[in-house]
Amino acid sequence: MNNTWGDMAQYDPVTWHWIIAVYLFMAGLSAGSLLIGIGLRWFNKDQAQGETSILKAAAIIGPVAICLGLACLVFDLTKPFHFWLILINYNFQSVMAIGVLALLAYSPLAFAYAILVLRDELPKWGLGFLVPIAKLLMPFRKLIEVLLFILAIGVGAYTGFLISAMNAYPMLNTAVLPALFLVSGLSAGAAANAVLALVMFKTDSHDKTLAKMHGLELPVMAIEIMFLFMLFCALYFKGGAAAVALASLTSGVWASVFWIGVVGVGFGIPLLFMLLPAATRHSKGAMIMVACASLTGVLALRHFIVYAGQSYLS
Amino acid sequence: MTKRYVMVHDENKCIGCQACNVACRSENGVPEGVTRLQVRVEGPFGEMPHLHFKYHRVSCQQCEDAPCVKVCPTGAAYVGEDGIVSIHGDKCVGCMYCVAACPYKVRFMNPETKVADKCNFCKDTRLARGEEPACVTVCPTDALVFGDANDPQSDVAKLLNTKITYQDKTHLGTKPRVYRVPTKRGGI
Numbered sequence: 001m002n003n004t005w006g007d008m009a010q011y012d013p014v015t016w017h018w019i020i021a022v023y024l025f026m027a028g029l030s031a032g033s034l035l036i037g038i039g040l041r042w043f044n045k046d047q048a049q050g051e052t053s054i055l056k057a058a059a060i061i062g063p064v065a066i067c068l069g070l071a072c073l074v075f076d077l078t079k080p081f082h083f084w085l086i087l088i089n090y091n092f093q094s095v096m097a098i099g100v101l102a103l104l105a106y107s108p109l110a111f112a113y114a115i116l117v118l119r120d121e122l123p124k125w126g127l128g129f130l131v132p133i134a135k136l137l138m139p140f141r142k143l144i145e146v147l148l149f150i151l152a153i154g155v156g157a158y159t160g161f162l163i164s165a166m167n168a169y170p171m172l173n174t175a176v177l178p179a180l181f182l183v184s185g186l187s188a189g190a191a192a193n194a195v196l197a198l199v200m201f202k203t204d205s206h207d208k209t210l211a212k213m214h215g216l217e218l219p220v221m222a223i224e225i226m227f228l229f230m231l232f233c234a235l236y237f238k239g240g241a242a243a244v245a246l247a248s249l250t251s252g253v254w255a256s257v258f259w260i261g262v263v264g265v266g267f268g269i270p271l272l273f274m275l276l277p278a279a280t281r282h283s284k285g286a287m288i289m290v291a292c293a294s295l296t297g298v299l300a301l302r303h304f305i306v307y308a309g310q311s312y313l314s
Numbered sequence: 315m316t317k318r319y320v321m322v323h324d325e326n327k328c329i330g331c332q333a334c335n336v337a338c339r340s341e342n343g344v345p346e347g348v349t350r351l352q353v354r355v356e357g358p359f360g361e362m363p364h365l366h367f368k369y370h371r372v373s374c375q376q377c378e379d380a381p382c383v384k385v386c387p388t389g390a391a392y393v394g395e396d397g398i399v400s401i402h403g404d405k406c407v408g409c410m411y412c413v414a415a416c417p418y419k420v421r422f423m424n425p426e427t428k429v430a431d432k433c434n435f436c437k438d439t440r441l442a443r444g445e446e447p448a449c450v451t452v453c454p455t456d457a458l459v460f461g462d463a464n465d466p467q468s469d470v471a472k473l474l475n476t477k478i479t480y481q482d483k484t485h486l487g488t489k490p491r492v493y494r495v496p497t498k499r500g501g502i
């Protein structure tokens with residue numbers, strides 16, 4: 001502090017840090033994995049053979065990821081033990097208040113759905129006492145699925161709306177951000193579903209549902225790249241402070257995070273693996289590696305958007 | 315008629331002495347390390363010998379369309395009946411959304427109360443007693459004028475009618491209620 005006017009630390013435009021980036025990642029991951037799991041279940045007509053490993057994986061990731069994310073969020077508050085205030089006071093102009101409502105419905109539903117889908121697994125994990133609840137929920141399965149699917153779209157997009165609602169930051173204040181976050185949440189969800197299905201439920205790497213999910217990865221990635229391109233184009237053509245924010249792509253640590261983490265690891269590694277012979281790329285090890293690269297890429301994207309986005313003011 | 319409290323900072327009269335900054339800290343009990351009000355001395359601009367400094371008041375702009383109020387999830391940030399943007403400390407959970415959303419970066423987390431804090435024109439203390447905000451009273455060069463702009467007889471209304479003023483970041487549509495009289499280059 002060498003200024004006559006005092007300490008400048010509080011004026012750092014970067015207000016939200018990595019914990020928020022992790023929360024945005026976890027919420028997107030939770031929503032994405034459930035969207036993929038439920039979506040594939042609806043798409044698969046032959047449902048006679050019981051729950052697929054992908055759906056079981058999604059049923060675990062959905063509630064666990066959202067709980068980890070919410071834990072990050074609560075402990076990032078300056079008054080973490082007063083978090084209940086946010087549950088009883090609502091300002092419906094605020095994206096965060098609407099998000100709280102969505103999460104209040106989404107999180108318990110995700111748990112209910114997990115109990116329902118994992119009913120045959122629960123006794124193996126010493127959670128057999130939950131099986132009667134699964135039986136109670138069974139008649140409402142379709143309703144829970146539809147509600148959860150809609151809420152998952154809401155939660156996935158909400159993470160984008162949350163930070164795009166701030167017109168102080170030109171890179172965040174764009175219409176494409178909620179869409180980008182929803183789509184990159186889908187790619188994280190697909191990747192995490194694949195890892196859990198392969199590792200925990202010992203799915204065969206040539207499993208039909210896994211192959212269908214695998215087929216989604218390229219189009220999802222293409223849409224993600226397109227949305228990123230749209231984001232940067234919008235900033236470039238808007239000019240002024242928005243165009244200045246593009247400097248985050250060429251200088252500083254967040255440029256490295258973007259080009260190495262998001263582009264290199266997140267898009268590059270999965271694309272390179274697609275060039276390998278089918279036998280190699282469909283091996284369990286290769287699939288897990290690709291999935292981990294996708295997850296790293298999505299986590300890097302959340303960090304890039306949170307930090308680079310907040311570094312430039314309108 | 316409703317009140318419309320505004321403040322005018324005359325950047326020609328300001329000398330950057332920080333008396334306002336200190337008075338604010340003492341009046342509002344602002345802890346060490348954080349500030350509700352700073353006057354940044356920027357410059358020098360221009361060519362020798364015609365140099366000038368710019369005195370930039372950094373404090374809550376009391377936006378009529380305040381981003382912090384819009385984003386606050388609990389309604390802790392609110393607009394009072396007097397139009398002044400303030401904070402219900404007991405409703406604030408410290409999510410930092412308002413601090414992030416403020417385009418002027420003048421909100422901060424009070425390290426003692428753990429609640430978002432900022433200038434409220436001394437609403438609960440001096441204004442409630444019918445006095446002017448601490449910064450206005452203490453200013454040695456009378457660079458600050460405060461009052462109800464809806465009252466045509468007020469000093470502040472007359473000043474806004476006679477002097478050229480500008481506001482910060484009007485392109486964001488926040489309608490700030492801190493007006494500034496720009497520095498005239500080459501002396502007063």
